[in-house]
Amino acid sequence: MKTKLQRRSVQASAVLLTIAVAAGVSGCQDSRAASVDSASTPEVNIIVGGLEKVIYMPAKLAEGLGLFEKEGVKVNLLGEQSGATAENSLLTGNAQGVEGFYDHTIDLQAKGQCITSVVQLANIPGEAEVVSTSKAGTITTAADFEGRNLGITSLGSSTDFLTQALAGQAGVKSYTPAKVGAGQTFIAAMDNNGIDAGMTTDPTIAQLVETGKGKVMIDMRTEEGTRKALGGLYPAASVYMSCDFVQKNPQTVQKVVNAFVGALRFINSHSAAEIAAKMPKEYANAGQALYEKSINDTKTMFNKDGKMDADGARNVLSILDKYSTNVKGKGSSIDLSKTYTTAFADKVPAEK
Structure with missing residues (x-):
């Protein structure tokens, strides 16, 4: 009989097989996208690992503020509930970018893919481990x-x-x-005792706490909480693209980065209510006040300049090398300089 960890290994192998197949067809797809810079208005598809998640709000905020249009780039934002699914779209060439966690760039390099973060949105996860209120007495630590x-x-x-x-x-x-996904599927899983605890983000966290269904056990929405849980910073939300696309389309990438940094500046200089007013109304499906609270509880996670914290990147690699099924034992072969760049954030025009 297979143990839980053995079953997990089989599941992980299936995911790796999917990625390998995707990578096998990525070559011809990438070549089609190689000339985006030459278009009068370049067009880019960006997959977001949960458009309604507060940790990824810079994408829709940039759209709502008209920043992509201002930069002269057409950006199509496409939602996925999982970063793992989003990265498959990148590998197959169906998207040119992903707004997701930086750790995927390391994970994918361990699988032979060159993916780089072109703008780092946050140096902490913005996630929390939430325990079901009914289990809070017996699950108090990891x-x-x-x-x-x-x-x-x-x-x-x-x-x-x-x-x-x-x-x-x-x-x-x-x-x-x-x-269990995120949002309502996560909440339903906790309601039905399908999970005892789980890792999620706002506004799901705010909804669970507000309704009394869950309690925050490990909070990585702050720098202090992240350092306590992970021993240092853990750069997370970012926009990453294939190294090939970045090398062939630097002008388009710069336009995208300019827009995202513009959104970061807005977040750092405006209230939660002002930010919420620029977001799609349907994201406040649990009520405007609760949505604004979820933004306020999370907004301090965002960088101001879109640049990576180098020590944080090294901490991500160290953690994955110790605990990740895919990266463990491969840390010494990972070239961190290929997993992120500050070249584009360095060139973003100063605020006027």
Whole structure:
């Protein structure tokens, strides 16, 4: 009989196979996108690992503020609930960029792919481990994950990586990762006892706490909480693209980065209410006040300049090398200089 960890290994292998197939067809797709810079108005598809998640709000905010249009680039924002699914779209050439966690660039390099973060939106995850209120008395630290059902968006997602890290640091030998997505599917899984605890973001966190269904156990929405949980910064939300696309289309990439940094500046200089007013109305489906609270609880995670913290990048590699199924043991072969660049953020015009 397979143990939980063995079953997990089989599941992870299936994900790797999917990525390998995607990578195999990526060559011809990339060549079609190589001349984007030559268009009068370049067009770029960016997959977002959850458009409604507050940690990824710079994309829709940039759109709402008209920043892409101002830069002269047409950006199509396409939503996915998982970063793992989003990266497949990038590898197959169906998208030119992903707004997702930086750790995917390291994970993909371990699989032979060159992906780089062109603008770093945050140096902390903006995630929290939320425990079901009914289990809060028995699950108080990561050490209590042993034998539990833990919610993640999907296998191979950043919530999966972070859960592996928290469990590994606590010496947990076995738990069951449960693919429950985000938002209402995550809440339903907790309502139905499908998960005992799980890794999620705002506005889901705010909804669970407000309704009394969940309690925040490990909070990585602040620098202090992130350092306590992970021993340092953990650069997370970013926009990453294939190295080939970046090299062939620097003008288009610069336009995209300019727009995202513009959104970061708006976040850092405006109130949660002012930010919420620029976001799609349907994102406040649990009420405007709660949505504004979720933005306020998370907004301090965002960078002001779109640049990577180098020590943070090294910490991400160190954590993945110890606890990630895909990266473990390969850390010494990872070239961090290929996983991110500050070249474009360095060239963003100063605020007027």
